Amino acid sequence: MTTIRLAEAADLDALIALRIESETWLHAAGIQQWVDRERGIRNLREGVAAGVTYVVDDGGTVAATLTLNGPDRDFWTDEDDPENALYLYKFIIGPAHRGTGLGDALLDWACAEAEGRGKALLRLDCWRENKSLQRYYLDRGFHHVRTVQVAGRGSGALFERPADLRTTTRSLTSAVTDEC
Template sequence: MEQVLEFMNDGSDVYLAEWNNEIVGTYILTWSDPFIWQELDNSESGYIHRFAVHREYRGLDIGKYLLKNAEQQIRLKGKTWIRLDCMAENPRLNQYYRDCGFQYIRRIDGEGWSANLYEKQ
């Protein structure tokens, strides 16, 4: 919860997906991400973070719906690139993003973690 409040205080947009009065998914949009994207960070991009779908609702394409919604929100802000990152060691999630049309950019390594960067125009 503390991290979500941090995002909100930094000007990020927090989205919750509700179905039958239950939260089924979420994502956060940020308008800059120099920590992860480093020198590639730019003002033409929107960054998807904390993207998640409740496990009980897997297989209903809620994730694809949320990604499309995030893309629309990013475009409404006048941005031309949609970006996200995910843990490099999660092959299933990496494949999911590729299947959704995201292109692999590169891997970054932090202290005790690694992430793959993806984008689409």
């Protein structure tokens, strides 16, 4: 059974391995994204500690992860009404689950989370140079808001999708409580 739940400290090794595998996969594809491994690991640790990082557990294996949190103020301004959205970060699907529809189900789940928290939008920022990733989000109902450049940041392609949008019939069993 595939379930989604809040990540725990015990998940950190699996999350770090997932991140490193994704870095390697991106770099092999010629995409220079996620090049600061220590920062990435620190972000995972902070997300788990803050209770904003989730894992997809597929029979005892961490198949994917994502973080849902507030706006990154380097990218989202007051004019964007940033409190009207939930923000997706560190969205990683393990290699055995890529192309299975798990990503679509997770995006729908994240939208449902946003909607359940009274937010109208699910937003994200992604790597400015990763056109394939941008196409992935466009194909799943996101629209491009704008692209910004912030010193020291490779991210900055900003996307959003209505929180009430669902694109797949696949669902996940949630082990997340209403307290989240």
